[in-house]
Amino acid sequence: MTKIVIVGGGIAGASLAIALKRQSVDAILIEKDLHWTPSSSGIFLYANGLESVRQLGVLDAVLERGWASDGRNVYLTADGGFITETRYPSRDPDHVPPIVGIKRSDLHRALADEVKRLGVDIRLGQTVESFEDQGAGVIVRLSDGSEIACDGLIGADGIRSTIREKLFGKMTPEFTGFGTWRSVHKKPKEIDVKIMMMGVGKRLGIMPISDDQLYIFATTNEPSKPLYNISQMHQVMREKLAEFKGPAAALLDELTSPEGVLYTAVEEMALPLPWSKGRVLVIGDAAHACTPYMGQGGAMALEDSLLLAPRIAASNDLVATFSAFGVLRHERCTFVRKVSRQVGDAGGKELADDVEARNTRLQTQGQADVDSFYARMFAGT
Template sequence: MASQLRVLVHGGGIGGLTLAIALARRGHTVEIAELRGELEALGVGIIQPSNALHVMREISVLDDCLAAGFPWEVLTIADPAGNALARIPQPRMGDAPACNGIPRPALARVLGAAATAAGAKIRFSATVTELTDDGAGVDVALSDGSSGRWDLVVGFDGIGSPLRTRLYGDRYTPEYTGFANWRVTVPRLPQVRGVVMATAGKEAKALLTPITDDSMYLGAVFAEAEGFRPDPERAHEQLAERLTMFSGPVAEALATATDPAAVVYSRISQVTVEAPWHVGRVALAGDAAHASAPQLAQGAAMAVEDAVVLAESLDAHEGVPAALAAWEERRRPRALWVQALSRAVLKQETGGETTPEEDDLLKIGVPGAAHVLVEPY
């Protein structure tokens, strides 16, 4: 597409910032409407698998991500006492490291600085209040009192996407899986130089993920009632109660988790937008279109892939509608495959009943999936 576009990105998370960088560096005019008052990232850390790091190279922030995080190459499977059962080298896409652990706030800073440097404008405390697509463009009013006309509006606004609700009402509300993720940042143990997955069969699994030289996060998934919330005064103790079957490094990590406020609890929900991800000149991407369970550590990776592929499609096709159709045709199979396998692995790990289709997916396993996902996106 030879002409410069005006693009509004609704949401300043990982995917939205990546799209803003990719488009602004191509000369398009980009604004991000971010509901929060700053680029504060909720949560603890995040795994950037090789395909996500390949995207970071494409938008020229790979070195910054590696400097802010903890690159690693080998996944260790351990017993509840921490004894290694297997060490599995992770595949690479290109010459970037196999994986990188990074604190979410650090990644937000890296991407936010790059977006601003590329020329994108970020409007904080702003969300869409009115939106009219007349076929030739989209007129948008924002909650900060600003308004404008855009060639394209992209909703990278998360699993609870307000933009998705505008397009589809309540047809695609988040579906709670019955499980929740507990995470807490603790000092990194010297022996944790890559993800350590300690497993007690279907009873429990705990992950230790290094995110800087000095820190790592402990994560665990458990079945939880939909209305359950940790006690704000003893969330760290409730996590420890769920992991009593572990000794070794998991127990050492728990011993250093003494602040209940540091425990991050999030229900695992899924969204599948079965209708087109775009209506006219308004598109949904990342978790707004295809949120999945975290079992493959691919949620953010799928979002950043969505972003760079959308930028490429706008380059390659004449007209926004044609570019969006080509983008979705390219992205939908891969993103929904990740979503389906992630859900199947969650069921398998927690003793849930799987369907015949999920049983077929599970034949590839998590190690096999990693090799599939270093293929070009």
């Protein structure tokens, strides 16, 4: 039986472990976090990502934990004025919602529960100290001093991947000039739709992530890549987003402590081909981390796993399979990354004429842009 070592227990790594086990491939999952618990902000899964979740067999668990939307996305100005409304599509709306909002920890739990149910060998609190591609296989040396002999090693260990660095040398993610702010709140009954508020150099989104919770996600221009005092994060978030009124105002007023407030610099990773060397491959954010504006980072990681697993199972030449996989995925992931960056840049407009032009385009072209993008997403890899 083929044996694959996966490094990283996030969306890419956990979903690959599930997909491999369903293909009768032996998978060992290495995760550095002893408790295997991600940060608890929210995440969107749009219909293309949810189709992947369904293929993995965990859609019911995600729907049980998250909040399914009918696809409406309401755009407002910073003061709460209506701009337009768009709708996200689903190819199978009776079974797969257009969009689900869910806490990252709840999505992780749904994947982790399935990983455990399938009997995947999970090594928590461990890192890969080194690996040696011996041609006929790979020797992986862990931080506890143990060694694993396997047929292939896959780095699914995120934008700062240690496997990528050991494979190709140090590569610094590209800072985009933006920062993201996130916080989780009790959901008012009247908020039952995804809301995007477009400000000047800023944008703020509101999305339910369960029947009783929602989360705020906002982006601000941060060209100097500042570091903020963690103890004052809630105050900085309120001050940065003070111009947002309407449904955002009461939620921002609730930020009275730094607990649950997350700030991250928005970065990208665009690994050029090849994504592999010999029997070692990187996937997910380790290869193609994109900005969050299209909500597609998780979806691309899920797709990676579902496309890679059957190819590994059918392969009699993993070196060729890994090399071909990068070629297969590169164009699509590059397309998503570029579109997401364009959307982020539009949200960061600071000149009055640019802001007006952006809002006008949302009114006249917004739905067509949504339809065009998802037609591409549904068309395949």
